Amino acid sequence: MSFSNKVFIVTGSARGVGAGIAENILQNGGRVTISDVLNEVGLATTDRLAKLYGTEKVTFIHCDVTNQQSFESLWSETEKIFGSPVQVLVNNAGVFHNAGWEKCIDINLKGLMIGNYLALDRMGKTKGHGLGGQVINVASLAGFVAGSDAISSPYFASKAGVISLTKSIGNDLTLRTEGVRVNAICMGYTDTGLFNKNKQLNDQILEEVGGTKNLLPVSRIVDAFQVLMSNGKVNGRSLCVMANIPMWYYPRHDRQEIIFWACGAKLFKRLRPNAMVMEPWHQAVFFIGFQLFLFIALQTLWRIFF
Ligand SMILES: NC(=O)C1=CN([C@@H]2O[C@H](COP(=O)(O)OP(=O)(O)OC[C@H]3O[C@@H](n4cnc5c(N)ncnc54)[C@H](O)[C@@H]3O)[C@@H](O)[C@H]2O)C=CC1
C-alpha cells in the first residue's frame, strides 16, 4: 500500500514493534515521527532510517505518552516539521508489569487514552483539521485472556482496557462526526526487547502456562498494521495475530454474547425458579445442550431438504 507522503506518528518507536512499523511506513512512501522516552535509542533508529529513506521523511521527537503536554507538543512539532497534518497515530508505547503496576496502567492505558483523545481533537471534523484519519492501538492477546498470576495482572488489565476503549471510541457515531477510525492490534508473544529482556524467566513461564513456543516476528505485526491501513472500512475492531495461522478479527458486538448467556439464565429460571445464581457448571450444560440442539436441528433440516 502506498502512503504517498502521509504523515504518521508512532509512539514508543525507538525499537521493537514501533520501529518495525515506522520502517514499513517509510518503505511505503510515508513520513513518520519516531517518538520515545529513550532519546539515544530513538535517535540511533532515526539516523539509520534517515540514511535509508531520506532525512526529510523521518524525525525523532522525545515524548512521554503519560504527559498530556508532551503528547500535544509531539503532535504540533510533527506538523511543523513536515508541514502537513498528521493523518495516522499508532499508539504503540508500552511496558510490562515489571515496571510497576501504576506505571504499567499509566503508560499502557492512560497514555493511550491521551493519544486517542488528542487524535480526535486534532484530526476530527469538529475541532481538528477535518481530514479525518486513523488511530491504531497496539493492544495484545493478553487483553482477552486471564494472566497466570497476580503480579502480571496489571499488564493484562491494561490491555483489556485498550481493547474496550478501542471498541467504544471506534463507533459509527465517532466515524460519522469526526471521520476518525480506531482499531487495535492484538498479538501474542512477539520477538522484541520487551519479551527478550527476561528471556530465561519468560521461557520458563511460557512453559508453565503452555503458551506457544513460536514467537511472532515483528514483521507479522507490521503485516497486521498494513491490513488495518488498507482496509478502509473496519472500525472499533481488534485484529488478532497468532503464530502460524491467518489473522482474524475478534467479534465486535460482545452484546450478542451477553444475550446468549441471558437466554441461558432465562431457561435456567424455568428449571430452578428459586435459584439465585446460574453456576459455571450449569452454564457448561447449557452450552453443550445448545450445541447439541443446533446439531440435531441442522441434521433434521438436511434430511427434509436433501
Ligand atoms: N513483545 C511482546 O511479546 C508483545 C508486545 N505487545 C505490545 O507491543 C507494544 C510494543 O512492545 P515491544 O516492541 O515488544 O516492546 P519494546 O520495549 O521493545 O518497545 C516499547 C517502547 O515503548 C517505549 N516506552 C515506554 N514507556 C514510554 C512512555 N512513557 N512514553 C513513550 N514511550 C515509552 C519504550 O522505551 C520502548 O522503546 C507494547 O504496547 C506491548 O505491550 C503486545 C503483545 C506482545
Ligand SMILES: CCCCC/C=C\C=C\C(=O)C/C=C\C/C=C\CCCC(=O)O
Ligand atoms: C509470560 C511473560 C512473558 C513476558 C513477555 C513480555 C511481553 C509480553 C507481552 C504480551 O502482550 C503477551 C501476549 C499475549 C499473552 C496472552 C495470550 C497468548 C496466547 C497465545 C499464545 O500462546 O501465544
